Structures are given as structure tokens and as C-alpha cells.
Amino acid sequence: MDGLNRRDALKASGILGALGALAIVSPARAEPWTWSPQGSVAGSGSGADPMTVWDPEADDLVAGLIDRGEVPRVNELLRTWTRNGQPLPDGLPSDLRDFMEYARQLPQWTDRAKLGTAIEFNKKRGLYLGVLYGFASGMMSTVIPKEARAVYYSKGGQDLKDRISKTAKLGYDIGSNNAYGPDGEMVVTCVKTRLVHAAVRHLLPQSPHWVHSAEEDIPISQNDIMVTWHSLPTTVMKHLTAWKVPIPPHESEAFLHSWQVAAHMLGVRDEYIPNSWPEANSQAAQVLDPIIAATPEGARLADRLLGLGANIDFAVLSKPVLGSFTRFLLGDKIADGLSIPREPVWDPLLRFSWGPFIAVREGLLTAVPPAADAYWLLDEFLRKAALIYLAELRMPISIELPTMNRDM
Numbered sequence: 001m002d003g004l005n006r007r008d009a010l011k012a013s014g015i016l017g018a019l020g021a022l023a024i025v026s027p028a029r030a031e032p033w034t035w036s037p038q039g040s041v042a043g044s045g046s047g048a049d050p051m052t053v054w055d056p057e058a059d060d061l062v063a064g065l066i067d068r069g070e071v072p073r074v075n076e077l078l079r080t081w082t083r084n085g086q087p088l089p090d091g092l093p094s095d096l097r098d099f100m101e102y103a104r105q106l107p108q109w110t111d112r113a114k115l116g117t118a119i120e121f122n123k124k125r126g127l128y129l130g131v132l133y134g135f136a137s138g139m140m141s142t143v144i145p146k147e148a149r150a151v152y153y154s155k156g157g158q159d160l161k162d163r164i165s166k167t168a169k170l171g172y173d174i175g176s177n178n179a180y181g182p183d184g185e186m187v188v189t190c191v192k193t194r195l196v197h198a199a200v201r202h203l204l205p206q207s208p209h210w211v212h213s214a215e216e217d218i219p220i221s222q223n224d225i226m227v228t229w230h231s232l233p234t235t236v237m238k239h240l241t242a243w244k245v246p247i248p249p250h251e252s253e254a255f256l257h258s259w260q261v262a263a264h265m266l267g268v269r270d271e272y273i274p275n276s277w278p279e280a281n282s283q284a285a286q287v288l289d290p291i292i293a294a295t296p297e298g299a300r301l302a303d304r305l306l307g308l309g310a311n312i313d314f315a316v317l318s319k320p321v322l323g324s325f326t327r328f329l330l331g332d333k334i335a336d337g338l339s340i341p342r343e344p345v346w347d348p349l350l351r352f353s354w355g356p357f358i359a360v361r362e363g364l365l366t367a368v369p370p371a372a373d374a375y376w377l378l379d380e381f382l383r384k385a386a387l388i389y390l391a392e393l394r395m396p397i398s399i400e401l402p403t404m405n406r407d408m
């Protein structure tokens with residue numbers, strides 16, 4: 001019996017969850033993996049399909065912590081570890097401490113000057129970045145089927161608002177002053193997230209709900225991480241370029257660099273991290289574009305995301321307006337898949353006025369009435385939409401290792 005059939009049989013008999021997924025072979029990708037490691041920051045590599053690679057160093061370690069019941073104590077200790085330059089707290093299990101000391105090191109190809117420029121870029125373009133991380137990347141994550149299912153059936157799926165805040169934290173940390181410096185928080189966020197992902201790899205195969213809906217046997221492969229990665233910087237840069245926001249090449253490179261370092265710190269092998277925007281775009285065309293699809297789990301996550309504006313109570317951020325913005329950013333196919341209704345006023349407004357509005361904001365065009373009124377409305381929208389995303393960060397956020405799946 002091949003891996004897939006055996007898995008189907010196990011699914012039918014409900015044994016798979018109890019057994020865990022260790023011995024089971026993942027289904028192959030539809031198209032062979034052809035992206036060359038020559039286009040990576042490593043410049044070479046084995047060329048192994050990243051769909052068959054996870055994070056063995058972290059995975060074995062964290063599975064052990066969960067099985068030995070050590071996670072609650074570890075979470076408590078790690079709550080105090082918030083700054084990159086801070087020593088690890090005393091009392092951590094020694095294997096975890098060793099791993100974290102190793103995992104917190106920035107890659108040797110880190111370019112501090114580029115990271116400095118990235119901070120400038122983030123400051124300058126914070127408004128656009130906030131809106132794009134929230135609504136282009138955030139909504140896109142709901143139509144990445146494997147991610148949507150993993151998030152929905154994991155513990156975090158229970159409290160989606162909390163889950164969204166925590167993911168927003170990473171977008172915030174990477175853009176903040178000193179992101180990777182000793183008083184920044186990005187290294188801490190990445191190392192903790194790497195551990196959380198390892199926990200999810202151990203736990204989700206024990207969820208009958210996940211097992212019944214997922215195609216893969218073990219979640220969050222290196223391929224999956226790069227898919228999500230492309231929903232972040234690659235997608236954000238694609239929109240900024242489409243909006244014709246003027247970005248000098250050294251800023252665009254620096255922004256990419258800050259995300260290359262993030263991928264490394266999340267445990268992605270250097271041979272899968274693109275070394276340039278053209279390489280990133282070519283990898284995204286292979287791993288992200290073909291897999292985008294709506295799922296029932298993703299549609300529920302999207303609905304929650306579109307409802308976030310209601311907490312802030314600005315009419316310009318009502319669910320229909322955010323839905324229309326999603327349609328504008330991600331296209332009709334995705335919007336229809338997520339059952340986002342068409343909006344007779346906002347859909348055409350965004351389609352025809354967003355480009356000129358950005359040109360006016362950037363000083364490339366002068367607004368003339370009556371278009372100026374529409375631009376005022378769009379400006380209001382832009383600033384408030386970025387706020388929703390930031391509002392999710394008001395509370396101190398602590399990324400913690402889960403010990404169980406969602407309680408369905």
C-alpha cells in the first residue's frame with residue numbers, strides 16, 4: 001500500500017491521529033520542484049524539494065518538551081525573554097537553551113547597513129505597509145489552504161483575534177526601530193515562532209479534524225513557510241510596484257534583506273531563501289500562485305479579519321469597505337471564493353481612483369475637484385485601515401508554545 005492509500009485507510013478508521021504522522025509519506029507536489037538553489041542566499045544547495053523538509057532540530061526538541069509536560073514551565077520562563085540582546089532566562093531545559101542560543105544567531109550573510117536602510121524604508125512607508133500586511137498578506141493567508149487549515153484547527157484557531165494580533169506582532173517587529181538590534185524584538189519573535197511551528201507539527205497530526213481535511217501528513221514544511229513568506233514581502237512589493245509608489249532600488253533591496261533574515265531566523269534553509277526580487281517572484285510563481293484557493297476554514301478566518309474594523313467603529317472601515325479593498329487587492333476570483341459581496345460604490349471607486357490617489361499622495365499629480373473629495377475619502381480609509389492593524393498590538397503580546405489543538 002503506498003503512503004497515500006495507507007493514510008486514507010487510516011483516516012477512515014480514525015487511527016491516524018493516535019499514531020501521529022511520523023511514519024507516513026507525504027503526497028508529492030503536482031509539479032516537480034525546479035527552483036534552483038543558485039538563486040538563493042546560499043548560492044548552492046542540495047535542491048531537495050522543500051515540501052519534504054521540515055525543521056528536524058526544532059521539531060524533535062519541542063516534541064520532547066510537549067511529551068514530557070515541560071511546556072507550561074518553559075512558557076512561563078520565556079514570557080520574560082522579550083529583547084534580542086537579553087540573556088535567556090535561567091531554568092530552561094538545557095537542550096532547549098542550547099538550541100535557542102544557536103537559533104538566535106543572525107546568519108553570517110546579514111548586512112547591518114541594509115537592515116538600517118530597511119528601518120528607514122519601514123518608517124517612510126509605514127502606512128502602506130500596515131495596510132498591505134493587514135489586508136493583502138492577511139487576507140491572502142486565508143486562501144493558502146494548508147495555512148488556513150493549520151491555523152483553524154490549531155489552538156490559536158479558537159481565538160482568532162488573539163491569533164491575528166500575534167501574527168501582526170511579527171509585521172510590527174520587523175518594521176520597528178532596531179528590529180534585529182539588541183533592544184529590538186524580531187529575533188525573539190522569530191525564535192519563539194520557530195518553536196511554535198515545531199509544536200504545531202507535533203500536535204496537528206493528533207487532531208482528527210485536521211487529519212480529515214489536510215492533504216499533507218505533517219504541517220508547515222519549508223515549502224509552506226516560503227509560501228506564506230511570499231504572501232508577505234513578495235506580495236507587499238508587488239502591490240507597491242503596481243501602485244507606482246516610488247521606491248529607490250537600495251530601499252527595495254533592504255526591505256527584501258530584512259525578510260531574508262526573517263526567513264532564516266524562522267528556520268528556513270538558506271538554499272530556499274531567494275537572493276533577489278526576480279528570484280523571489282519566480283519562486284512565488286511556482287509555490288504561491290498555483291495553490292491559492294478558498295476553503296471553508298479560510299472563509300471563516302477571512303470573515304473574522306474583515307470584521308476587525310467594527311471594533312474601531314469608523315464607517316470607512318465597515319466590513320463592506322474592507323471587503324471591497326480585498327477584492328481590489330486580490331482580485332475577483334479570490335474575493336468570490338471568500339463570498340465577499342460586490343460593492344457598487346466602493347469597487348469602482350477603488351479600481352479607478354486608487355492609482356491617481358496614490359500619485360497625488362506621492363506628489364506626482366495634483367488633485368482637482370471633484371476627484372479631491374474621493375481622494376480625501378481614500379486617504380481617510382488608508383490611515384484608518386493601517387490603524388486597525390496597529391490597534392491589534394495595543395496589549396503586550398506573548399507568543400507561547402501550544403500544548404494542544406483547538407477544542408472543536
Ligand code: HEM
Nearest residue numbers: 146147150151154155156166167170193220224225228229
Ligand atoms: C504561529 C508567523 C508560516 C501555521 C505563528 C506565530 C507567528 C507566525 C508570529 C505565533 C503566533 C501565535 O502564537 O499565534 C508565521 C510566519 C510565517 C509562518 C511569519 C512564514 C513566513 C506558517 C505556515 C503555517 C503556519 C506556513 C501553516 C501551514 C501556524 C500555526 C501557528 C502559527 C498553526 C500556531 C497558532 C496557535 O495554535 O497558537 N506563525 N508563520 N505558519 N503558525 Fe505561523
